Amino acid sequence: MRYRINSPKVIHQIFDTEVVIVNLESGNYYSVGGSGIDIWRFLDAGKSRDEITKVFAANRENTAKMESFLDEIEREQLVVAAPDNSAAREVAAPKSFVAPTIEKFTDMRDLLLLDPIHELDESGWPKNLPPVSDQK
Amino acid sequence: MSAGPGQFFDAAHEVFLSAQSNEQDYSIGGLVARFQIAGPAVGERLTRAFAHLQLPAQQHVDLTICAWDSVGTGTKMVPPPWTESDYGPRGEIRSYNNERFRTAFDQGTSALSMIDLDRKLALFWTRDAQEVPAYESGAPFRTILNWWAERNDRVLVHCGAIGTECGAAILAGPGGSGKSTTALLCAQAGWNYLADDYCLLRVAEPSRVFSLYNSVKLGHDQLPQFNTLAGKSTAMDGDKHLFFLNEIWPERIARSLSCRALLLPRISQTRETSIQPASPGEALRAIAPSTIFQLSGAGQTSFQRLSSFVERIPVRHLNLGRDFEKIPERISASLSEI
Numbered sequence A: 001m002r003y004r005i006n007s008p009k010v011i012h013q014i015f016d017t018e019v020v021i022v023n024l025e026s027g028n029y030y031s032v033g034g035s036g037i038d039i040w041r042f043l044d045a046g047k048s049r050d051e052i053t054k055v056f057a058a059n060r061e062n063t064a065k066m067e068s069f070l071d072e073i074e075r076e077q078l079v080v081a082a083p084d085n086s087a088a089r090e091v092a093a094p095k096s097f098v099a100p101t102i103e104k105f106t107d108m109r110d111l112l113l114l115d116p117i118h119e120l121d122e123s124g125w126p127k128n129l130p131p132v133s134d135q136k
Numbered sequence B: 001m002s003a004g005p006g007q008f009f010d011a012a013h014e015v016f017l018s019a020q021s022n023e024q025d026y027s028i029g030g031l032v033a034r035f036q037i038a039g040p041a042v043g044e045r046l047t048r049a050f051a052h053l054q055l056p057a058q059q060h061v062d063l064t065i066c067a068w069d070s071v072g073t074g075t076k077m078v079p080p081p082w083t084e085s086d087y088g089p090r091g092e093i094r095s096y097n098n099e100r101f102r103t104a105f106d107q108g109t110s111a112l113s114m115i116d117l118d119r120k121l122a123l124f125w126t127r128d129a130q131e132v133p134a135y136e137s138g139a140p141f142r143t144i145l146n147w148w149a150e151r152n153d154r155v156l157v158h159c160g161a162i163g164t165e166c167g168a169a170i171l172a173g174p175g176g177s178g179k180s181t182t183a184l185l186c187a188q189a190g191w192n193y194l195a196d197d198y199c200l201l202r203v204a205e206p207s208r209v210f211s212l213y214n215s216v217k218l219g220h221d222q223l224p225q226f227n228t229l230a231g232k233s234t235a236m237d238g239d240k241h242l243f244f245l246n247e248i249w250p251e252r253i254a255r256s257l258s259c260r261a262l263l264l265p266r267i268s269q270t271r272e273t274s275i276q277p278a279s280p281g282e283a284l285r286a287i288a289p290s291t292i293f294q295l296s297g298a299g300q301t302s303f304q305r306l307s308s309f310v311e312r313i314p315v316r317h318l319n320l321g322r323d324f325e326k327i328p329e330r331i332s333a334s335l336s337e338i
Helices: A036-044 A049-056 A060-075 B005-017 B040-046 B048-053 B134-138 B142-151 B179-188 B220-225 B280-294 B300-312 B324-337
Strands: A002-005 A010-014 A019-023 A029-033 A079-082 A101-105 B022-028 B031-038 B063-069 B101-106 B111-116 B121-126 B155-158 B160-164 B167-171 B192-195 B198-202 B208-211 B215-219 B235-237 B240-244 B256-267 B274-277 B315-320
Touching (some): A002 A036, A010 A036, A029 A036, A036 A049, A049 A060, A060 A079, B005 B063, B022 B048, B040 B048, B040 B063, B040 B134, B048 B134, B101 B142, B111 B142, B121 B142, B142 B155, B142 B198, B155 B280, B155 B300, B160 B208, B160 B256, B160 B324, B167 B179, B167 B324, B179 B215, B179 B256, B192 B208, B215 B220, B220 B240, B256 B280, B256 B300, B274 B324, B280 B315
Parallel strands (some): B031 B063, B167 B256, B256 B315
Antiparallel strands (some): A002 A079, A010 A019, A029 A101, B022 B031, B198 B208, B208 B256, B215 B240, B235 B240, B274 B315
């Protein structure tokens, strides 16, 4: 199975020690560490799940941790299925395997307007939210 | 939908032009913005935060913002050509945002913001400016300035900024992390003040931070730390007092400074303030999500610029101790070591 990063909904930045990922639709953001950084790099290059598994399949424990990480980022909709014929770029092989980590932050969700606007005035503009002075 | 963004923009602009307005030029992010204001309460409530950036009338203008309210001008706003289902999660109006136009309605402020990037012309309309909440008075036109900044190699950032002759320390972190307290403690100690909540950043080298608003918000329980501000609060935003520092310490307000360091304040349980290295990833998490999710239209471009910024600037955790008076001294020592 091949994935692609769920852009433009998902944006990311890869650093040496962390990948920072933001889901613009849900308001959640993430910090990926350990070999999750390499796995994300591979996914960004268009590598398939099988190709990534082969790179890290030194032992069963590694494979299980990697599979679990891939399941989680798929569940969080950070990656989505891509056509199996998409071309992948070459990526340097990682030196070692460190259990992938992913930390999820949800503190920005309140800033999104999750409730739809449903009250309009007679001219069609949304009604004021009472009391206005307490809103932020 | 009957009218596209261009037609709606022109119709709304016609409404503004039917009202009597006055104008004032400002230095925003090192460029020139002209505010055309109609309605007494609009001028009173939405320009005070920019007072430190006033310019004499300029020949060349990079952005014109037409701001008005219906109650103060006695005008009738054209109805929106979109429906309830077109409002996005950050107030953006679906189908009214493209390369040229950006459109958003902020329900908290009950205000429409729209920009024609090609004409460098923006509209800000609200029903009644008397009802504009205090937080909007402290940081007006954020949405418009964010769109415009993006087009002009700048980024509107959720952060504080203070500085010395060494340059500016950018303060990034969520609400309650100590940005405002730190900024105000440094201003009280005689430092240059640029921002406690939002500023403009030019990321390209040499990176520079620009003050946008001379306002600062302070929780009621923090007031005893700042005796010099007693009785000078102009409004309340929830339980926070709003101050305009240009009216209190005009000589301490800086329009812009070069960027020296990015500090990530957090409240510690120790007496002494300490500073320790932080990673670019920690810095990006502190500065990018709160910037992106607070500002309609902010996304990939802001994120990329901030990513580039955190990779190039020294980043430190600022562990704020209980001995507040020592905080500016500790930051100053750190800035001079960087």
